[in-house]
Amino acid sequence: MSDKIYDVPAEWAKRAFLDDHAYRAKYEASVRDPEGFWGEEGKRIEWFEPYTIVKNTSYAPGNVSIKWFEDGVTNVAWNCIDRHLPTRADQVAIIWEGDDPSQSRSITYQELHDEVCRFANVLRNRNVEKGDRVTIYMPMIPEAAYAMLACARLGAIHSVVFGGFSPDSLAGRIRDCGSKVIITTDEGLRGGRKVPLKANVDAAIAKASDVEVDHVIVVKRTGGSVDMKPGRDVWYHEAADLVTSECPAVPVEAEHPLFILYTSGSTGLPKGVLHTTGGYLVYASMTHQYVFDYHEGDVYWCTADIGWVTGHSYIVYGPLANGATTLMFEGVPNYPTNSRFWEVIDKHKVNIFYTAPTAIRALMQAGDEPVTKTSRASLRLLGSVGEPINPEAWEWYHRVVGEERCPIVDTWWQTETGGILITPLPGATRLKPGSATRPFFGVIPQVVDAEGGVLEGACEGNLVIADSWPGQMRTVYGDHERFMQTYFSTYPGKYFTGDGCRRDADGYYWITGRVDDVINVSGHRMGTAEVESALVAHPKVSEAAVVGYPHDIKGQGIYAYVTLMDGVEPSEDLRKELVNWVRREIGPIASPDLIQFAPGLPKTRSGKIMRRILRKIAEDEFGNLGDTSTLADPTVVDDLISHRQNKK
Ligand code: 6R9
Numbered sequence: 001m002s003d004k005i006y007d008v009p010a011e012w013a014k015r016a017f018l019d020d021h022a023y024r025a026k027y028e029a030s031v032r033d034p035e036g037f038w039g040e041e042g043k044r045i046e047w048f049e050p051y052t053i054v055k056n057t058s059y060a061p062g063n064v065s066i067k068w069f070e071d072g073v074t075n076v077a078w079n080c081i082d083r084h085l086p087t088r089a090d091q092v093a094i095i096w097e098g099d100d101p102s103q104s105r106s107i108t109y110q111e112l113h114d115e116v117c118r119f120a121n122v123l124r125n126r127n128v129e130k131g132d133r134v135t136i137y138m139p140m141i142p143e144a145a146y147a148m149l150a151c152a153r154l155g156a157i158h159s160v161v162f163g164g165f166s167p168d169s170l171a172g173r174i175r176d177c178g179s180k181v182i183i184t185t186d187e188g189l190r191g192g193r194k195v196p197l198k199a200n201v202d203a204a205i206a207k208a209s210d211v212e213v214d215h216v217i218v219v220k221r222t223g224g225s226v227d228m229k230p231g232r233d234v235w236y237h238e239a240a241d242l243v244t245s246e247c248p249a250v251p252v253e254a255e256h257p258l259f260i261l262y263t264s265g266s267t268g269l270p271k272g273v274l275h276t277t278g279g280y281l282v283y284a285s286m287t288h289q290y291v292f293d294y295h296e297g298d299v300y301w302c303t304a305d306i307g308w309v310t311g312h313s314y315i316v317y318g319p320l321a322n323g324a325t326t327l328m329f330e331g332v333p334n335y336p337t338n339s340r341f342w343e344v345i346d347k348h349k350v351n352i353f354y355t356a357p358t359a360i361r362a363l364m365q366a367g368d369e370p371v372t373k374t375s376r377a378s379l380r381l382l383g384s385v386g387e388p389i390n391p392e393a394w395e396w397y398h399r400v401v402g403e404e405r406c407p408i409v410d411t412w413w414q415t416e417t418g419g420i421l422i423t424p425l426p427g428a429t430r431l432k433p434g435s436a437t438r439p440f441f442g443v444i445p446q447v448v449d450a451e452g453g454v455l456e457g458a459c460e461g462n463l464v465i466a467d468s469w470p471g472q473m474r475t476v477y478g479d480h481e482r483f484m485q486t487y488f489s490t491y492p493g494k495y496f497t498g499d500g501c502r503r504d505a506d507g508y509y510w511i512t513g514r515v516d517d518v519i520n521v522s523g524h525r526m527g528t529a530e531v532e533s534a535l536v537a538h539p540k541v542s543e544a545a546v547v548g549y550p551h552d553i554k555g556q557g558i559y560a561y562v563t564l565m566d567g568v569e570p571s572e573d574l575r576k577e578l579v580n581w582v583r584r585e586i587g588p589i590a591s592p593d594l595i596q597f598a599p600g601l602p603k604t605r606s607g608k609i610m611r612r613i614l615r616k617i618a619e620d621e622f623g624n625l626g627d628t629s630t631l632a633d634p635t636v637v638d639d640l641i642s643h644r645q646n647k648k
Contacts, residue, residue, distance in 0.1 A: 003432075004391075004432065004433055005430050005431070005432055006398075006407075006430060006431040006432075006433075007430055008020070008407070008426070008427060008428065008429070008430060009405060009407065011405075012293075012407060012426055012427045013427055015293070015295075015427065016293050016425070016426055016427020016428065017289070017290055017293060017425075017427065018290065018425055018427055018428045019427055019428050020428045020429070020430075022428065023425055023428035023429070023438075026441055027438075027439070027441055030441040030442040031442065031444055034054075034055055034442055034467070035054045035055050037441070037442060038054050038055060038068070038069075038282070038442065038470060039054040041282060041286055041441075042054065042068075042069050042072070042278070042282050042470075044282060044285055044286060044321075045074060045079045045278070045281050045282055045285065045321060046074065046078065046079055046083050047069075047072045047073060047074045047278075048073045048074055048075070048251045049071070049072060049073035049074075049251075050072060051069035051070065051071050051072030051254060051278070052071055053067075053069070053070050053071050054068065054069060055067075055068060055468070056068075056070055057467070057468035059467070059468070059488055059493050059494060059495065060493070061484075061488065061489070061492045061493065062484065064480075064483065064484045064487075064488050066468050066472055066474050067254075067255050067474075068254065068255075068278060068279030068282075068468075068470040069254040069278040069279060069282070069470075070253070070254055070255050071253075071254075072253070072254040072278055073251045073252065073253055073254070074251070074252070074254065074277060074278055074281075075152065075153065075155075075249040075250060075251055075252055075277075076149075076152040076258055076277055076281050076317065076321075077116060077120075077149045077150070077152040077153035077249050078153070078249040079281060079321050080149060080152075080316075080317065080320035080321050081093075081109060081112055081113045081116060081149065081320070082113065082249065084109050084323045085109060085110065085113060087323075088109045088323050089108065089109055089110040090108050090109075090110065091108060091109055091323070091325065092106045092107065092108055092325045093107055093108060093109045093111075093112045093320060093324075093325065093326070094106070094107040094112065094142055094145060094325075094326055094327075094328055095107075095299070095325060095326070095327045095328070095348050096141065096142050096327075096328050096330070097327060097328070097329045097330065097331070097344050097347070097348065098189075098330050098331070099189045099190055099191065099192065099330045099331040099332075099335070100189075100192075100331075101336065101340070101343070104347070104348075105142065107142055109323075112146075112149075112320075113245070114245035115142070115143075115146045115245075116146050116149040116150050116153060116247075117150075117153070117244070117245045117246055117247035118146075118240045118243055118244070118245050118247075119143070119146045119147055119149075119150035119236075119240070120150035120151075120153045120154050120247040121243035121244060121247045122150075122217065122236065122239045122240055122243055123150055123151070123154060123156065123181065123217075124154060124247065125239070125242075125243065126181060126214065126215045126217075127214075128151075128154055128156050128181055129154065129155070129156065130154060130155030130156065130250055130252065130256075131155065131156070131157065131256075131257075132156045132157070132179075132180065132181070133156070133157050133158075133159055133177040133178060133179035133180075133260065134147075134151050134156050134157070134158050134159070134179055134181045134182075134183065135158075135159050135160075135161060135170075135173065135174050135177070135179040135181070135182045135183070136148065136151075136158050136159070136160045136161070136182075136183045136184075136306075137160075137161045137163060137165075137170060137182060137183070137184045137197055137200070137201060138160075138163060138183060138184060138185055138188075138197070138219070138306075139163050139185060139188035139189060139190065139195070139197070139221060139330060140305060140306060140328055140329060140330040141185070141219070141221060141328075141330060142328060143185075143219045143236070144160075144306050145306070145315070145316050145328065147183045148160065148259075148306070148312075148316055149316070149320075151259075152258060153247060153249050153250065154247075154250050155250040155252045155256060157177075157257045157258065157259060157260060158258075158259045158260075159173060159177050159179060159259065159260040159261065159262070159272070160259070160261065160306055160307055160311075160312070161173050161262070161307060162305060162307025162308065162587075163188050163195060163197055163305070163307060164195075164307070164587045164588055164589055165307075165586070165587040166200070166583070166584055166585060166586055166587045167200045167201075167203035167204040167207060168204070168207060168584075168585055168586070169270075169585075169586055169587055170200060170201065170204035171203075171204040171205075171207035171208040172208075172269060172270070173262050173270070173272075174204060174205070174208045174211055174213070175208045175210065175211050176262070176269075176272055176477065176478070177260050177272055177477055177478075178211055179211075179213070180211075180212060180213055180214045180215070181213070181214060181215045181216075181217065182201055182205075182213055182215070182216045182217070183216075183217045183219070183236075184197045184198055184200075184201045184216065184217070184218055184219070185197050185198065185218065185219045185220070185221040185222075186198050186218060186219075186220055186221055186222055186223065186224050186225075186226045187221060187222040187224040187226075188221065188222075189221065189222055189330065190330070190331060190332055190335075191331060191332040191334070191335040192335055192336070194222060194224060196224075198216075198218055198226040198227075199226065199227075201216055202227060202229075213232070214232065215232060215233075215234065216229070216232055216233045216234070217233075217234055217236050217239065218233060218234065218235055218236060219236040219237075220235060220236070220237060252277055253277070254276065254277055254278030254279065255276045255277065255278070255474070256276060256277050257274055257275070257276055257277075257474075258275050258276055258277050258280055258281075259274075259275055259312065260272040260273065260274055260275075260477045261273050261275070261308075261309055261312065261415055263309075263415040263416070263525055264518055264525045264526050264527035264530060265486060265516075265518065265527055266498070266516035266517035266518055266527060266528075266529065267517070267527070267529050268527075268529065269530070270527070270530070271476045271477075271479075271482065271486070272476055272477030272478065272479075273309075273415050273416055273473045273476065273477075274473055274474050274475050274476065274477045275418050275471075275473055275474065276474050278470075279418075279470030279471060279472070280317070280418050280419075280470070280471050281317060281321055282470050282471075283418055283419040283469060283470040283471030284313040284314070284317045284318035284321060284418065284419050284471060285317075285318050285321035285322055286419075286441070287313075287318065287419040287420045287423075287440060287471075288313075288314060288318030288319055288321070288322055288324070288419075289322055290425055290440075290441075291383075291409055291411060291420050291423050291425065291426075291440070292352045292354070292381060292383065292409070292426075293352075293381060293425070293426050293427060294319075294322055294324055294352065297325075298324065298325070298351045298352055298380075299325050299327065299348055299349055299350045299351050299352070299378070300319055300324050300325065300326055300327065300350070300351065300352040300354075301326070301327035301329070301344070301345070301348075301350045301352065301353050301354065302314045302315045302319075302326070302327075302354040302355075302383075303329055303333075303341070303353075303354065303355040303356070303359065304354075304356070304385075308415075308524070309413075309414070309415040309418070310354075310385055310386070313418060313419050313471075314354060315328060318419070327344070327348060327350060329344065333355075333359045333362065333363055334362065334363075334366070337370065338363055338366040338370035339370040339371070339373065339374055341353075341355070341359075341363070342370070342371055342374035342376055342401075343374055345374070345376055345378065345379060346374050346375050346376065346377075346378070349378040350378055350379065351378055351379065351380045351381070352379075352380065352381045352383070353379060353381070353382055353383065354382075354383035354384075354385065354409075354411075355383070355384065355385075356384065356385060356386040356387070356522070356523040357384055357386065357387050357388070357389040357390070357393055357523065357555060358386070358387070358522035358523050358553060358554055358555055360384070360389070360393045360396070360397050360401075361390075361393050361552065361553050361555075362553050364392075364393060364396045364397075364400075365553070368400050371400050371401055372400065376401065376402075376403070379401075379402060379406055380405075380406055381406055381407055381409065381426055382397060382398070382401060382402050382406045382407070382408045382409070383408065383409045383410075383411060384397070384408060384409070384410045384411065385410075385411045385412075385413070385420075385523070386520070386522075386523025386524075387513075387520045387523050387555045387556075388434065388510075388511050388512065388513060388555070389410055389433075389434060390434065391433040391434045394408060394410070394433035394434055395433055398433070407424065407426040407431060408424075408431060408433075409423050409424050409425075409426060410423065410424065410431075410434075410435065410436045410437070411423040411436065412436035412499075412509070412511050414497065414498075415473075415525075416472070416473045416487070417465075417469075417471060417472060417473070418471030418472060418473065419440075419471040420440055421439065421440055421443045421445070421465065421469070422436040422437065422438065422439050422440065422443070422445060422509050422511075423436055423437065423438075423440055424436075424437040424438070432504075432508055434510060435504075435508045435509065435510045436509055436510070436511055437508050437509065438507065438508065438509070439509075440469075442469045442470075443465060443469055444465060444466040444467050445463060445464070445465055445466075445501075445509060446463075446464050446465070446466050446494070447459050447460070447461040447462070447463060447464075447501055447502075447503050448461050448462050448464050448491055448494070449461050449462075450462075452490075452491045452492075452494075455503075457503075457505070458502075458503060458504050458505045459502070459503055460500070460501070460502040460503075460512075461500070461501065462491075462496070462497075462499070462500055462501065462515055463497045463499045463500065463501035463509070463511070464491050464494040464495060464496050464497060465494065465495040465497065466494055466495075468495075472495070498514055498515060498516045498518060499511050499512070499513065499514060499515065500512040500513060500514070500515040513556075517529065517611065519546075519547070519548035519556045519558065520548070520555055520556050521548075521551075521554050521555065521556055521557065521558060521589060521590075522553075522554045522555065522589070523555070524589045526558065526589070526590055528545075528546040528547060528548075528611075530586060530590070531544075531546040531558060531560065531582060531586065531590055531592065532544045532545060532546050532560075534581070534582045534585035534586050534590070535560060535562060535578065535581075535582060535592075537581075537585065538577075538578060538581050539565070540564055540565055540568045540574065541562055541563070541564060541565065541578070542563045542564060542565045542566075543562070543563040543601060544560055544561065544562050544563070545560070545561045545601050545609050545611065545614055546558060546559065546560045546561075546592070547559050547561075547611060547614045547615045547618050548615070548618070549593075549594070549615075549618035549619050549620075550619060551593065554593075557593035557594065558590070558591070558592045558593050558594075559592070559593065559594045559596070559614075559618040559645070560578075560592040560594070560595045560596070561596050561598045561601060561614055561640070562578065562595055562596070562597055562598065563597075563598055563599065563600065563601060564597060570597035575595050575597075578592070578595055579591050579592055579595070594618075594645040594646075595645065596640070596643055596644065596645045597643070598636070598639070598640055598643070599636070599639060600633065600636040600639070601614070601636065602614065602628070602631050602633075602634075602636050602637055602640070603631065603632050603633075604630050604631065604632065605630065605632045607632075610628075610630075610631065612626060613625055613626070613628065613631075613637060613640075614640075617637075617640050617641055617644055618644075620644070622641050625637065
């Protein structure tokens with residue numbers, strides 16, 4: 001914890017939407033009268049049929065049901081595009097910056113309209129209708145945003161799968177939501193390297209043989225050669241040539257699903273987090289405006305990938321709902337050089353910059369010079385998301401990148417929450433490095449102890465949210481039981497975030513990280529169970545247990561304890577083979593950083609692996625193993641300690 005406090009800069013106190021006093025008053029109003037508050041706020045988007053019911057939500061055990069603006073009718077693509085046309089047809093909606101610094105494009109709202117309509121018509125010609133699921137497996141190119149908005153325009157439900165996931169992971173996601181249409185590109189391009197997206201789609205379809213995929217729409221990106229299956233596969237540019245740039249936006253109910261996004265939990269396969277239309281858009285739009293203090297004419301850049309929720313809410317939906325100019329970046333922070341982010345900021349005069357602690361830490365290691373040789377004069381506000389930001393990285397971001405004039409908004413939220421829940425507001429909140437500070441409007445965080453008792457004042461425990469907000473997920477796709485079990489059974493009547501948290505005497509929240517079996521690697525969520533099941537699928541592995549350990553750049557690294565089949569000898573080659581195996585099974589983000597071959601794992605007499613002990617060993621805290629007396633064979637612990645792998 002850092003005890004430094006940064007006051008709101010004078011310039012900010014003047015320009016921002018809200019000062020501290022206004023924040024407190026508005027927050028009070030939002031929790032005193034949610035119906036009145038959101039009833040007004042819901043009008044920030046356009047409705048074809050206005051709502052009369054604002055909030056209809058219940059966290060009741062066994063009967064969780066979440067509905068906002070339920071009798072309203074609208075369309076997300078209409079709100080993100082058409083309604084801006086009378087005033088902003090020629091304003092740039094999307095600035096695209098390619099992996100190769102010589103490539104960039106600007107797309108106006110009129111062009112966005114035409115492109116999205118064309119894409120929607122291509123889908124409509126392939127029988128995509130309201131409620132159908134469409135899988136999008138694409139790199140960061142404007143066509144990915146067109147594809148998302150085209151689905152929204154038709155009332156189809158998109159499921160974006162991160163381009164770094166393997167064919168196996170993609171197959172699981174196609175199967176789970178039964179999507180008959182897949183949109184991809186020939187290849188992706190990141191950091192100068194090509195990613196065989198279309199070939200991965202072909203492999204995934206072969207694996208998901210129980211699902212009938214009718215159409216694969218392929219956008220040409222690199223021109224690399226791909227196999228096209230006649231009748232199933234179509235080049236987007238050929239199909240788009242045959243359609244018009246007009247396509248009506250299909251009116252949908254506020255609770256009509258907008259998208260599914262798969263995310264890792266503590267058990268089982270990734271869950272399909274389902275977000276719906278009206279409440280999600282109102283919340284994404286409102287948070288984007290206030291948290292980033294977005295004003296007319298600002299150029300806004302979020303570096304996330306559209307494969308993650310941050311890309312959904314804060315590259316596409318929030319900014320476009322607000323008529324903003326949003327920058328989409330295809331590349332990576334260190335290609336061609338470590339100055340890339342800052343050069344892009346200068347090139348496009350970016351005012352608001354939102355990135356992840358892992359990127360900040362990696363760039364910090366490269367020293368100040370790659371930053372200071374750029375101007376960054378356009379920058380006004382910095383943001384952070386994805387994991388706790390350590391105070392050292394915060395200070396560097398503030399001092400070197402923002403030259404002490406840009407506030408940092410450390411935004412805490414989750415795939416499940418749809419938008420930011422705990423965050424500073426730049427004109428209102430004094431900052432403490434490492435703290436996400438205070439709740440956004442309408443959000444009621446509570447800190448509870450293990451028994452669910454609500455703690456008051458300064459305290460530490462688990463973070464829950466006491467009542468619903470409009471951006472909240474509505475269900476796990478196809479499995480409402482799992483939704484209730486995962487989020488509402490630990491502390492009945494409350495939404496359990498899975499995060500630990502401390503609240504200080506000023507009422508500031510400090511997120512301490514996951515308290516469940518989810519690890520956060522470079523801001524990406526991985527379930528330990530997923531990595532374990534990939535490892536045990538290898539013929540030489542008998543058992544595996546995976547935990548997180550502190551990693552200087554990634555935040556957490558993946559530490560795997562592996563027990564081999566009888567007769568198999570541990571070796572460096574086998575270690576490499578297992579790392580590659582997991583990369584192939586799940587994707588590069590799941591690669592174990594350290595593998596320890598363990599003849600036995602610490603188990604209770606009932607056979608449960610005691611992860612607490614494995615975590616302590618991986619964290620290098622042998623002195624503090626706690627009670628080991630319930631272990632079936634306490635001697636395995638000594639062997640584990642003596643063969644601990646060293647951090648990289
Ligand atoms: C938006 C996103 C969610 C988990 C969340 C928490 C961690 C995100 C954070 C943060 C501390 C922040 N997290 N933002 N922890 N401070 N500002 O990242 O969604 O991928 O679902 O991850 O990330 O542990 O529970 P998602």
